[in-house]
Every structure is written in structure tokens, then in C-alpha cells.
Amino acid sequence: EKEPVTVLVTGAAGQIGYAIVPMIARGAMLGPEQPVILHMLDIEPAAESLNGVKMELIDAAFPLLRGVVATTDIQEACKGVNIAVMVGGFPRKEGMERKDVMSKNVSIYKAQASALEKNAAADVKVLVVANPANTNALILKEFAPSIPEKNITCLTRLDHNRALGQISEKLNVHVGDVKNVIIWGNHSSTQYPDVNHATVTVNGGDKPVRELVANDQWLNTEFITTVQQRGAAIIKARKLSSALSAASSACDHIRDWVLGTPKGSWVSMGVYSDGSYGIQPGLVYSFPVTCEKGQWSIVQGLKIDEFSRGKLDATAQELIEEKSLAHSCLN
Ligand code: NAI
Numbered sequence: 235e236k237e238p239v240t241v242l243v244t245g246a247a248g249q250i251g252y253a254i255v256p257m258i259a260r261g262a263m264l265g266p267e268q269p270v271i272l273h274m275l276d277i278e279p280a281a282e283s284l285n286g287v288k289m290e291l292i293d294a295a296f297p298l299l300r301g302v303v304a305t306t307d308i309q310e311a312c313k314g315v316n317i318a319v320m321v322g323g324f325p326r327k328e329g330m331e332r333k334d335v336m337s338k339n340v341s342i343y344k345a346q347a348s349a350l351e352k353n354a355a356a357d358v359k360v361l362v363v364a365n366p367a368n369t370n371a372l373i374l375k376e377f378a379p380s381i382p383e384k385n386i387t388c389l390t391r392l393d394h395n396r397a398l399g400q401i402s403e404k405l406n407v408h409v410g411d412v413k414n415v416i417i418w419g420n421h422s423s424t425q426y427p428d429v430n431h432a433t434v435t436v437n438g439g440d441k442p443v444r445e446l447v448a449n450d451q452w453l454n455t456e457f458i459t460t461v462q463q464r465g466a467a468i469i470k471a472r473k474l475s476s477a478l479s480a481a482s483s484a485c486d487h488i489r490d491w492v493l494g495t496p497k498g499s500w501v502s503m504g505v506y507s508d509g510s511y512g513i514q515p516g517l518v519y520s521f522p523v524t525c526e527k528g529q530w531s532i533v534q535g536l537k538i539d540e541f542s543r544g545k546l547d548a549t550a551q552e553l554i555e556e557k558s559l560a561h562s563c564l565n
Contacts (some may be wrong), residue, residue, distance in 0.1 A: 238269040238300045242315040245322025246274030247284040253481035259296035263485040271301040275311035312353035323364030337563035343370040347377035362388040367421045368518040369556040388504030390520035392483035393417040397427040411435040416522045417502040419549025426545035427461040517553045
């Protein structure tokens with residue numbers, strides 16, 4: 235039998251935490267044959283609630299679940315961790331400035347970077363979900379210099395999946411037949427959902443989404459804004475942010491990273507830029523990636539038209555500003 239993999243979920247008493255831990259324990263993240271040990275971290279005010287989640291995990295009797303640690307001690311939470319899903323963070327509250335939220339979150343990610351570096355497995359894979367996700371991941375990378383930069387990523391798979399969902403609804407095709415959309419840039423409303431390389435499998439062959447939709451007006455306007463603003467639409471409808479889709483997409487992100495992307499298809503991940511597509515190195519930016527043997531690589535050579543170029547650069551510009559705001563908060 236396989237050795238268990240230790241998965242850390244921070245902010246585990248929160249909404250996404252509550253949705254993701256049963257998915258992990260059922261094998262949705264690492265496959266149906268991979269035993270797991272869950273480490274759940276939250277802060278003191280949530281300690282009792284966190285313990286309630288632990289009780290439920292025991293009660294659900296998941297055969298793959300080989301251990302549960304519920305703790306408010308970041309060092310203990312990070313011990314021996316192979317996969318770290320960073321969901322914990324400080325939410326934006328009424329009357330708070332953007333800078334105040336940024337300041338709280340980058341200090342959290344700076345502290346947690348050191349704890350991961352000290353306690354986690356040397357080859358830990360990190361996924362940052364908490365907002366501002368790209369910039370939190372960047373700060374984590376900067377303050378955990380011994381963790382390879384390739385091992386620190388942020389979640390834009392939810393946006394990617396939302397784009398697949400919109401195309402599937404529009405064309406009335408199975409979502410599993412749509413592939414190769416791209417989310418470029420920041421996990422924010424400046425992200426660019428790009429369908430220029432996306433296809434749908436029809437009668438065993440791949441057809442371009444642009445050809446099938448045959449409505450550039452919709453693809454260039456409403457499709458983009460719907461994906462960009464989907465998070466806000468969910469909050470409006472549910473009075474709570476998207477937790478089940480975020481949790482499910484986080485499982486997709488890790489599963490594809492660890493087990494590989496299917497041949498001929500790519501996914502979107504926020505990764506440390508190497509300068510591909512003219513995006514300056516030193517930003518965590520969402521790119522199309524393929525994964526093999528636990529390593530992602532940015533898909534190269536895609537043609538970027540003028541419309542797309544403007545959008546890739548605009549979202550990069552926002553990340554440059556977030557980075558400098560984050561650094562000013564830490565000084
Ligand atoms: P939530 O407020 O329900 O849960 C957050 C949890 O983090 C709370 O239990 C809180 O006590 C905990 N926490 C706060 N500071 C912590 C710390 N220093 N260490 C450990 N835990 C800490 O929020 P929810 O809905 O679960 O969302 C979590 C984050 O994910 C938010 O930042 C949200 O904006 C972000 N998000 C990102 C998405 C993405 O696609 N990248 C999608 C949806 C949400």
C-alpha cells in the first residue's frame with residue numbers, strides 16, 4: 235500500500251475549508267488509491283469550530299483518511315507537509331481600505347512562509363487560494379527562499395473552470411468536451427479569460443470554440459465579463475462567497491499538478507513568471523500550463539493577437555502595483 239501523503243489546509247474552519255476537507259479525504263485531490271493525513275490550521279477564535287470539523291471527519295469514516303490534526307499552532311500544522319493548500323486569510327470587511335486588507339494578508343503569508351520552510355517536506359507543493367492570491371503567493375515565495383519557486387502556485391483554476399462552464403452552457407455541450415481555455419494574469423477582475431485556442435470535441439474531432447460560437451461580439455465582451463465577475467455574482471446570490479467551486483477547483487489544480495494533465499490539453503495555474511509571453515519575471519501570473527511527473531511547464535508558442543496583448547499587459551500592470559503595495563505594507 236502507498237505511504238500516506240500529508241495535506242495541510244489553512245483556514246480549515248472557514249467556508250472553503252469545510253468544503254475541501256471531505257473532498258481530500260475521499261480522494262478527489264490525490265486519487266482514489268492515495269491515503270492522506272489531514273493537517274488543519276485555523277486561528278484561536280475558530281479553534282472550537284475547527285475541532286468540530288475534525289469530529290465530523292472522524293464520523294464520516296473515510297477509508298483513505300489515516301490521520302487528522304486540528305491545530306492553531308502554525309509550526310505543528312506545517313510538520314512534514316507534502317501539499318499545502320493555503321486558504322486562511324483575513325477577509326475584507328466594511329470600511330476597510332484595499333491597503334488594510336493587503337497589509338493583514340501579506341503579514342500572514344510572510345509568517346506562514348517561514349513556518350513552511352522550517353517544517354514542511356523539502357519538496358512541498360504549495361497552492362495559495364486566499365486573496366489576493368497571486369500576491370500572497372509571491373510574498374510566500376520571497377519569504378521561503380529554500381522552497382523551489384516552481385513549488386509555489388496560486389489558484390486560477392476556478393476561473394478556468396468557470397470559463398469552461400460558460401462555453402459549455404452557451405453551446406449546450408458537455409463541459410468535459412471543452413478544453414484549452416486560458417486564464418491570464420491576476421485572480422481578480424482584470425484577469426483575461428481567453429478562448430482563442432479553446433476547442434470542443436465534436437464527433438471525435440476538435441473544433442475551435444470561436445467557430446462554434448460564431449459570435450465574436452459575445453466572446454469579446456459578455457463572456458469575458460461574466461467570468462471576471464462570477465465571484466461577485468455568487469456572493470450576490472448566496473450572500474456568501476463561492477466555496478464549493480473553489481474547493482473543487484483547488485482539488486483539480488493539485489490533482490493535475492501531481493498526476494499530470496491529459497495529453498493535448500492544458501490548464502491555468504498562477505505560477506512564478508519566467509518571462510514567457512513578455513510577462514516580467516518576479517510576478518506570480520496565471521499562464522496555460524501542462525503538467526507531467528509533478529512538474530508544470532508553461533505552454534509555449536501560442537499566438538497572441540493585439541486584443542489579447544492589451545489584456546495580458548493590463549492584468550500584469552495590476553500585479554506590478556499589488557507587488558509594490560505588498561512590499562510597502564511589509565516595510
Ligand atoms: P472564510 O472567512 O470562511 O474562511 C477563512 C478562514 O481563515 C477563517 O476560518 C479564518 O479564521 C481563517 N484564518 C484567518 N487568518 C488565519 C491565519 N493567520 N491562519 C490560519 N487561518 C486563518 O473564507 P472562505 O470563503 O473560506 O475564503 C477563504 C479565502 O479564499 C478568501 O481570501 C477568499 O477571498 C479566497 N477565495 C479565493 C478564490 C480563488 O479562486 N483563488 C475563490 C474563492 C475564495
